[in-house]
Amino acid sequence: MNYRLLLLVLGTFIIGTDDSVIAGLLPNIANDMGVTITAAGQLVTAFAITYAIGAPVLGTLMSNMPVKKLLVISMVVFTIANGLSAVVTSFELLFVTRIMAALAAAVFTPLAMAASTSLVTDTMRGKALSFVIAGITIGLILGAPIGTWIGNAMTWRYSFVFVAVVSLIIAIGVLLFLPKIEREVSVSIKERLKSFNKIIVLTLSVSIIGTTGGFMTYTYIAPMITAITTIENISIFLLILGVGALLGNLAGGYLTDRIGAATTLKLSLFGFAILLAAFSLLTLLNPSPLAVVLVGLVSLLWGIPGFGMNPALNAYLISLNPKQASMILSFSASSLYMGIGLGAILGGGVISLSSINYVGISSGVLVLVALLVFISVNKTAKNH
Numbered sequence: 001m002n003y004r005l006l007l008l009v010l011g012t013f014i015i016g017t018d019d020s021v022i023a024g025l026l027p028n029i030a031n032d033m034g035v036t037i038t039a040a041g042q043l044v045t046a047f048a049i050t051y052a053i054g055a056p057v058l059g060t061l062m063s064n065m066p067v068k069k070l071l072v073i074s075m076v077v078f079t080i081a082n083g084l085s086a087v088v089t090s091f092e093l094l095f096v097t098r099i100m101a102a103l104a105a106a107v108f109t110p111l112a113m114a115a116s117t118s119l120v121t122d123t124m125r126g127k128a129l130s131f132v133i134a135g136i137t138i139g140l141i142l143g144a145p146i147g148t149w150i151g152n153a154m155t156w157r158y159s160f161v162f163v164a165v166v167s168l169i170i171a172i173g174v175l176l177f178l179p180k181i182e183r184e185v186s187v188s189i190k191e192r193l194k195s196f197n198k199i200i201v202l203t204l205s206v207s208i209i210g211t212t213g214g215f216m217t218y219t220y221i222a223p224m225i226t227a228i229t230t231i232e233n234i235s236i237f238l239l240i241l242g243v244g245a246l247l248g249n250l251a252g253g254y255l256t257d258r259i260g261a262a263t264t265l266k267l268s269l270f271g272f273a274i275l276l277a278a279f280s281l282l283t284l285l286n287p288s289p290l291a292v293v294l295v296g297l298v299s300l301l302w303g304i305p306g307f308g309m310n311p312a313l314n315a316y317l318i319s320l321n322p323k324q325a326s327m328i329l330s331f332s333a334s335s336l337y338m339g340i341g342l343g344a345i346l347g348g349g350v351i352s353l354s355s356i357n358y359v360g361i362s363s364g365v366l367v368l369v370a371l372l373v374f375i376s377v378n379k380t381a382k383n384h
Contacts, residue, residue, distance in 0.1 A: 004119050005128055007173045008112040009135040011075060014166045015105040016139020017147055018082060019047050019340065024148030024238050025156040026222045032156065033091040037223050038348035044219050046095055047102040048341030052334045054106030059330070062107065067181040068174065071111055075171035078104035082164040086157040110330045115181050133329065137249060137307060141242035149235040199384065200320050200328065202377045204335045206370050207313055210269055211339025213366035214306050216347035217276050217359055224279060224356055228295055230287045237299045244303020252308030256315045262378050264312035266371060271305035273367035279360030320381070
């Protein structure tokens with residue numbers, strides 16, 4: 001891989017790590033800050049929804065600033081935000097630093113996507129773009145387990161130190177090695193939205209609903225697994241889930257090419273719903289070696305359809321308007337983060353109203369709703 005492109009991929013990797021590592025550290029953060037698990041879960045919401053709204057808005061407001069300069073500044077701000085997250089003494093200040101980190105991430109990621117295509121030949125642009133987007137997923141696959149392990153081996157604060165150190169290295173790398181990058185023609189949000197039709201908007205809603213369902217469970221995965229197995233350091237389970245996610249990404253891409261994006265997405269959503277619901281069934285077991293094995297198995301299998309749907313969804317979106325592929329992918333990333341934020345809110349709501357035992361089944365039901373919406377959307381698209 002082009003080493004300059006690798007810098008951008010590492011940037012999205014550490015951003016993906018920063019958001020997803022919270023899930024593995026949730027009980028530790030809640031205990032240290034003296035708040036409930038549900039309240040701590042809103043740190044995920046703060047980051048994700050700030051990113052979802054900030055990416056298109058900040059991208060437009062800063063459309064005349066030099067790309068390289070913005071990439072460096074945003075990664076420096078991201079470094080500072082995570083450094084502050086490691087030392088704050090109150091939950092309210094931690095909330096503020098997560099918003100600060102999200103705003104920086106919202107500037108960096110879309111710019112990294114755009115910059116990646118200028119670093120390679122025309123025939124490699126699609127692959128370069130997919131690498132940068134995959135960096136976020138790799139953050140979940142590798143970064144979250146590493147960050148969780150660091151947080152449990154020392155304290156959760158050192159996980160943010162890890163993110164800050166890597167972010168600083170990336171900022172220096174971008175400053176030293178990235179060439180000057182020409183801006184694409186500036187496009188207002190109003191102009192961007194003109195390229196969207198009803199089918200694209202509804203397909204993005206499928207992404208939001210499906211991701212919301214998945215992150216209702218993922219955000220609160222640490223207390224769920226601890227309740228089932230009595231194991232507090234869940235980094236091994238996150239690593240297993242990450243392996244499943246990697247397999248899912250590969251399988252999703254392969255199946256999209258072989259049987260089509262729509263069929264792959266339908267199969268992924270159905271399998272995802274079943275496996276999310278399985279987490280609620282596992283809470284019926286008493287802690288035992290069998291429970292540990294079953295949690296590990298469900299974690300592995302969950303990652304396959306959960307991340308197999310991403311390549312299919314993006315391929316389906318691009319097929320709806322190929323000329324606006326990069327723009328549609330940026331909105332796809334925003335819808336992903338919107339789902340992550342809503343998942344933390346709804347998962348916390350389920351816990352507050354009932355118990356953590358019902359989060360999995362609630363997640364599964366929501367993903368089934370996403371499947372039904374997509375079936376309807378796909379029928380409408382075929383009739384157009």
